[in-house]
Amino acid sequence: MKGRIDxxxxxxxxxxxxxxxxxxxWALIGLTFSVYLLVTVNDLWLFLLTYAMLTSIGAWxxxxxxxFAGQISLAHGAxxxxxxxxxxxxxxxxxxxxxxYELDMAIWLPFAGLVPMAFGFLxxxxxxxxxxxxxxxxSIGVVYFALHIFQNFKTVTGGSGLGRKSPDFILFxxxxxxxxxxxxLYLDEKDLIALFSLLILVISxxxxxxxxxxxxxRAYFSIRDRDIAAEAIGVDLLKYKASAYGLxxxxxxxxxxxxxxxxxxxxPNQFNFVYSVLFIAIVIIGGAGTVLGPLFGSFFFxxxxxxxxxxxxxxxxxxxxxxxxLAQIERVIFGLFIxxxxxxxxxxxxxIWFRLRNYFKAWxxxx
Amino acid sequence: MSFFIQSFIEGVAxxxxxxxxxxxxxxxxxxxxxxxxxxxxxxALGAGFICYFATEIGFNFWISLLIGILLxxxxxxxxxxxxxxxxxxxxVFSVAVITIGIDILIRVFLDDWIGDEPRFIGDPFxxxxxxxxxxxxxxNFKYLEMTGLFVAFVVIMLLNLFFKKSKYGSAxxxxxFDQEAALVQGINVGRVFGLAWxxxxxxxxxxxxxxxxxFNTLTQLSFVLALRVLPAVVIGGLDSIPGAIVGSLIxxxxxxxxxxxxxxxxxxxxxxxxxxxxxxxxxIIMFFILLIKPDGLFGTKEVERV
Numbered sequence: 001m002k003g004r005i006d007x008x009x010x011x012x013x014x015x016x017x018x019x020x021x022x023x024x025x026w027a028l029i030g031l032t033f034s035v036y037l038l039v040t041v042n043d044l045w046l047f048l049l050t051y052a053m054l055t056s057i058g059a060w061x062x063x064x065x066x067x068f069a070g071q072i073s074l075a076h077g078a079x080x081x082x083x084x085x086x087x088x089x090x091x092x093x094x095x096x097x098x099x100x101y102e103l104d105m106a107i108w109l110p111f112a113g114l115v116p117m118a119f120g121f122l123x124x125x126x127x128x129x130x131x132x133x134x135x136x137x138x139s140i141g142v143v144y145f146a147l148h149i150f151q152n153f154k155t156v157t158g159g160s161g162l163g164r165k166s167p168d169f170i171l172f173x174x175x176x177x178x179x180x181x182x183x184x185l186y187l188d189e190k191d192l193i194a195l196f197s198l199l200i201l202v203i204s205x206x207x208x209x210x211x212x213x214x215x216x217x218r219a220y221f222s223i224r225d226r227d228i229a230a231e232a233i234g235v236d237l238l239k240y241k242a243s244a245y246g247l248x249x250x251x252x253x254x255x256x257x258x259x260x261x262x263x264x265x266x267x268p269n270q271f272n273f274v275y276s277v278l279f280i281a282i283v284i285i286g287g288a289g290t291v292l293g294p295l296f297g298s299f300f301f302x303x304x305x306x307x308x309x310x311x312x313x314x315x316x317x318x319x320x321x322x323x324x325x326l327a328q329i330e331r332v333i334f335g336l337f338i339x340x341x342x343x344x345x346x347x348x349x350x351x352i353w354f355r356l357r358n359y360f361k362a363w364x365x366x367x
Numbered sequence: 368m369s370f371f372i373q374s375f376i377e378g379v380a381x382x383x384x385x386x387x388x389x390x391x392x393x394x395x396x397x398x399x400x401x402x403x404x405x406x407x408x409x410x411a412l413g414a415g416f417i418c419y420f421a422t423e424i425g426f427n428f429w430i431s432l433l434i435g436i437l438l439x440x441x442x443x444x445x446x447x448x449x450x451x452x453x454x455x456x457x458x459v460f461s462v463a464v465i466t467i468g469i470d471i472l473i474r475v476f477l478d479d480w481i482g483d484e485p486r487f488i489g490d491p492f493x494x495x496x497x498x499x500x501x502x503x504x505x506x507n508f509k510y511l512e513m514t515g516l517f518v519a520f521v522v523i524m525l526l527n528l529f530f531k532k533s534k535y536g537s538a539x540x541x542x543x544f545d546q547e548a549a550l551v552q553g554i555n556v557g558r559v560f561g562l563a564w565x566x567x568x569x570x571x572x573x574x575x576x577x578x579x580x581x582f583n584t585l586t587q588l589s590f591v592l593a594l595r596v597l598p599a600v601v602i603g604g605l606d607s608i609p610g611a612i613v614g615s616l617i618x619x620x621x622x623x624x625x626x627x628x629x630x631x632x633x634x635x636x637x638x639x640x641x642x643x644x645x646x647x648x649x650x651i652i653m654f655f656i657l658l659i660k661p662d663g664l665f666g667t668k669e670v671e672r673v
Contacts, residue, residue, distance in 0.1 A: 072460055126654075126657075126658065129658075129661060130657065130661055131661075131669075132459065132460070133402055133459055133460070133463065133605060134601065134605075134657065134661055134662070134663075136402075136460065136463065137597060137598075137600075137601045137653075138601075138653075138654070138657055140597060141598065141601075141650040141653050141654060144646075144647055144650050145647055145650055145651070145654075148641060148643060148644070148646075148647040149641075151641065151642070151643070152639070152640075152641025152642060152643075153641075160642070273594075274471075277464075277467055277471075280464060280467075281464070281468075284461075284464060328475055328478075328479065331471055331474075331475045332472065332475050334468075334471055335468045335469070335470075335471035335472035335475065336468070336472060337468075338464060338465065338467065338468030338471075339450060339465050339468040339469065339472070342454070342457075342461050342462075342464060342465050342468075343450070343453055343454060343465070346457075346461065
């Protein structure tokens with residue numbers, strides 16, 4: 001019986017991270033292939049892949065609070081901002097007019113998660129009182145409030161229109177700029193950051209999977225499905241809603257700290273309302289409430305505009321007739337895919353993948 | 368004291384224009400259960416249409432104003448008919464996110480047309496009086512703002528009449544009360560949905576004109592002005608028409624007074640509030656009101672069953 005993939009003899013077995021060997025096998029293949037891909041691709045695609053990996057960490061965070069626990073949050077961008085500036089203050093190079101301590105990444109990275117987490121806990125007593133649309137509108141208020149502070153708190157953020165430079169990647173005294181020689185392979189800074197992002201991505205992914213398959217996750221799902229019923233069966237609403245916000249903000253902070261350290265700097269207006277909506281869109285298009293969905297969504301969103309642009313250039317379509325640049329194409333796709341996915345595939349890319357997988361599972365005998 | 372009255376009146380005029388957008392929000396939400404984030408884009412689109420017909424094609428301004436407002440209404444109708452009709456009965460938040468998508472799509476094309484330079488929308492308000500303003504005693508009023516106040520007043524009266532006297536007004540009220548029961552009574556609910564979006568478009572475009580008219584000009588950021596209505600709708604309650612008006616007035620006055628008295632407040636509190644504080648002040652009021660009354664001042668409390 002051991003070889004059968006869909007046969008489980010205990011709940012422990014079914015709830016494992018990889019509940020059968022096929023998944024374990026493909027996950028290993030995927031991981032090996034990702035490492036290979038990151039080491040070999042050219043700089044443009046390396047940048048995009050790293051960016052997408054870091055975005056998916058943030059998307060996972062939003063997925064915890066909105067997808068798992070069902071609490072609508074349009075304020076994710078604000079938490080990403082808090083995490084980013086925590087990292088920038090602790091790790092940033094010392095200068096005259098900006099608050100900075102120039103610490104090691106081993107210190108600023110955990111704090112970049114913990115500080116937004118504290119803010120998440122801080123607002124949770126208010127947010128847990130609100131429901132549905134009012135909660136969403138409240139979080140829009142949080143975005144604008146945070147944005148205002150980011151724009152004006154000049155010693156931390158550098159101020160609107162100027163921004164500040166990112167901290168260097170120095171982990172336990174090892175500066176990523178120096179590069180690394182492994183056998184005959186030279187890894188430069190970009191490769192190292194990409195591989196480090198992959199590592200953090202895998203750790204975050206395992207974290208999300210662990211939340212989804214254990215007691216916390218089941219409590220979240222019950223709150224999402226019907227909060228009054230969840231309370232009736234003994235789920236402590238206040239505690240679990242607070243922990244959902246805390247965890248989501250932790251992921252958001254890690255995402256922001258790494259992402260903007262990777263891109264080299266950030267300007268406060270980055271964390272506007274549209275930035276928060278971007279994460280909502282990623283989670284919805286990827287598949288809300290699933291573990292793999294936000295990962296698909298991020299890669300789809302970050303890679304798609306460039307893929308389309310390359311496509312247009314390659315075939316020479318619309319030459320001269322359309323004056324849209326990359327940012328505009330990006331936003332058209334952004335708007336269009338939100339609408340199309342919500343109408344035609346509410347389960348998102350994960351839904352498509354799920355059906356494909358099940359088709360090939362039984363292939364060629366589909367009945 | 369005259370400084371206070373001046374900024375108070377300006378706040379009321381601003382709030383009156385806000386109330387036009389807020390009414391659009393509320394009418395759409397009441398009739399179709401959709402929270403429309405596309406309203407800011409519709410407001411900017413209305414201003415864009417007016418600007419296009421008045422400056423690029425060269426129609427008389429008042430004719431282009433009319434065409435622009437009607438066209439925006441039709442766009443609202445089309446959005447409902449093509450995109451949102453298929454989402455009837457879906458979770459409220461999914462539909463709200465769809466309207467964000469619509470908002471982004473409309474704005475991409477609109478921004479591409481507007482370009483980087485601010486555009487005057489070709490209205491004659493700048494030529495009236497002393498650069499579009501007049502004095503009564505110590506007070507200085509802008510023609511555009513006062514017209515906005517007057518128009519908002521007339522529109523609110525007309526809407527009141529519409530809901531009280533007309534057949535479709537009662538149909539809309541019935542639909543907002545219970546969609547299925549209204550359907551059973553022979554009300555064409557689909558048409559009511561369309562009408563709600565048409566009205567939403569008209570109101571947004573009218574407000575869009577007052578946001579961008581005169582020296583305000585139409586820029587890529589004009590839609591932000593209409594987005595500031597959100598706290599007004601929340602304060603008043605999402606499903607209350609009087610609430611929308613009261614909320615808008617509160618927001619308008621708050622914004623105006625916070626702008627005028629920022630230095631005084633800074634002295635009192637001893638901290639710097641920063642540039643653009645007047646735009647954030649409404650959100651602070653919104654936080655407090657949500658803490659006390661989670662459904663807004665006039666909103667109906669939702670009854671929940673397990």
